[in-house]
Amino acid sequence: MADERGPVVDDEPPMRMREQIVLQVGGRLLTPFILLFALYVQFHGDFGPGGGFQAGVLFAAALVLFGLLFGVDRVQQVIPVSVSEVMIAVGVLLYAGVGVTTLLLGSAFLDYDALSAEHGQHWGILLVEAGVGIAVAATMTRLYYAFGSLHPDSEPAAGEHGE
C-alpha cells in the first residue's frame, strides 16, 4: 500500500502481474499460438467460417494478454503507437482501395471479377479481408494503449519501466 512517506516499493504489492509465475509462463506459451491461430482464422476465412474481423480480434487479444502480463511498454516495442495508428488507416484504405480499383477497371464497386477473370473473387476477398484484419487488430491494440498506458498519445522513453 502506498502511503505519504514514499512511493510503492516494487516487491510489496501482492497482485503485481510480474509476480504471477503461472500466468506469465502460461501467457508466454500461449501468445505465439494465439497469433498463429489468428492467422489461420484470417486465411481460412476465404473458404469457411472466420475472416478478417475475428482474426483481427484474436491477434489483438494476444497482444493485450502479453501486455497485461509484461507491461504495455513491452508490446509497444513490437508495435509502437504510431505504427498502430498507421495500420488503422492502411487497413481501411486497403479495403476501400480494392473497391476503387474495381471501379476504375469499369465494374461495380467491389466486383472482384474485374481484378481477374479466373482468380478475381479469390484475390479480391483475400485483400479485403486482409484490410479488415489489419484495421481491426490495429484499432483494438490502439484502444488498449489508450486505456492501458499512462501516456496514451506518446511512446514512453526507451527502457522506462522495462524489465
Place this chain on the structure above:
Amino acid sequence: MAAESVGQGLQQVALSTAFDVHFPALEVVLPLVAAPLCFLFRSRAFARILSAAVAWLTFGVALVLLQKVLAEGTVRYPLGGWAAPYGIEYRVTVAGAWVILVVSLVAALTLLFDSRGSASRLAPERRYLYYSAFLLCLAGLLGMAITGDLFNIFVFLEISSLSSYALIALGRDRRALMASYSYLIMGTIGGGFFMIGVGLLYQMTGTLNVEDMAQRLPAVLDTRTVLVGFAFLLVGLSIKLAVFPLHQWLPNAYTFAPPRVSAFLAGTATKVSYYVMAEVVFVLFGAHFVFTEIGLGAVLMPLSVAAMFVGSLAAIYQADLRRLLAYSSIGQLGYMTLGLSLANVEGLTSGLVHVFNHGVTKSGLFLVVACVGYRTGRTTVRSMAGLGTRMPATSLAFVIGGMSLIGVPGTAGFVSKWELIRGALAAERLWLAAVVLVSSLLAVVYVWRVVEMIYFGRPEGLESLGRDGEPVREAPFSMLLPTLILVAATVVFGLWSDPTLSVARSAAVELLGGAGG
C-alpha cells in the same frame, strides 16, 4: 424499367465513359476513403482542404443523382455486382437523393466555414483527427440514405453515430464530455433497438433487402414477432430523431459541441433518421398497416404536438443561444413527425421539404452563433446586445434565420408550415392547423428575445469588449460567406419554392405509393 436501364448502363460502362452509374457507390466511398487519408497524413492543412473538396464533390454527385432519379426513377446499384436481394443494393429513391443533397450541401458549407482553430479541444497538431471524424460522420449519414439494405443502414447509423460522439466530445467546454457521453448512451440504445428490430424481422422474412422484405412481410404481418420488431425499429429511430420525450440527449449535445459540428449535426443527423423512419413506415410496413391497423398516428401525433410546444417553450427560457436553437430544433422536428403522422401526401411533403428548409435554416443559425462566439467570446443571448450596429451582417442573418424558424411568409419555414397546414386540412383535422399556428407564435417569442437584444440591447461594462479585449467587429469573410449562403438559401427557397416543393412532393408520392401492405 429503371433496373433495366441501370443494368444496361452497367454493361455500357466498360465501353463508354458513363461513369455516373457508379455515383451511388462513389457518394459514400469518397468520404470513406478521404477519412483514413486525413488520418494517415497527419496534416491539418491537408485534412482541411481534402475534407472540403470531398464534401463539395459529394454535393455535386448528389445533384447528379437527384436529377437522374427524377428523370429515370429509382437508381439501383448492386455492390460487388451481386444482385439484390442476395447482395447489398444501393437504392437511390427521390426521397433518398433529396436527403443526401441536403446532407452534402450542409457538410460542404460548414466545412467552408473557417473556424480559425478556436473551436476544439484538440491540440493544433492533432486537429486532423477532427476532419477524419467529420468525414466518417458524413459517409455514415450519406450511406444511411443511399443503401437499400436494412443491416447496412444499421452499420452506417453506427458509423455516423460513433464519429458524432467523438466530434461532440471535442467541444472546448468540459461539459461537452458529459454531453457526448449521454448522447453515446442514448444513441447506443437507439442503435441497439434498431439492430434488435432488424434481427427480428430478418428471422421472420429471411431477407435484409428493404424492398424484398416489404414483399415478404404481409404474409407474417399478424405475428407478434413482426409487431415487436416494428416497435424496436420505431423506438430506436425515435431516439436518433429526438422525438419527444426521447429528446433529452439533443440540447446538451448541440450546445457543447464545437460550433461547426453543431451546425452540421443540427442540419443533417436528425434529418437522415427522419428519412429512415419514413422508409420503415411507408415502404417496409406500408401506411395501411402502420396507421390503420395499429394506429401509430394516435401516438405519434400527440407526441409531435407535445414536441412542438415543449421544445418552443423551453427555447424561450434559455440563456445560451446554442441551447435555444437546440430546443427550437426539438420543436421543429415535431413539425416534421407531425407531417409523417398525417400519412397523406401534403403532410409527408411538408416533412420532407422541411428536411431541406429546416436543415438550411438551423445550420445557418448555428453558424451565426459561431460567428458571434468568435468575436465576442460568448454565446449567451446577452452577448448579442447591441450587435446590430457592430456586426450588421451577422445580425441580419440571425433575423432572417429566425423568421424562417417562425415561418414568416417569404422564408423557407413558411413553405413547410403552409404545406403542413394543408396536410392537416386534407386529413380534416382543423385543430391541428390551429395548433401549428399557435406553436409558431411561441417561436416568435424566442426569436424576438434575441432580435430585441441585437437591436435594442445595450452592452454593459465589459460586455462591449469581445474576446481578448478587442472591440467587437464584423465576423471575417471566411466565416460570413457560408453563413450568408445558408441564410440566403432560406429566403431564395422561401420565395421560389417550386423546386424544393416539387421534389419533396414526388418523394412523398413515391414513399406513399411504395406501401407494401
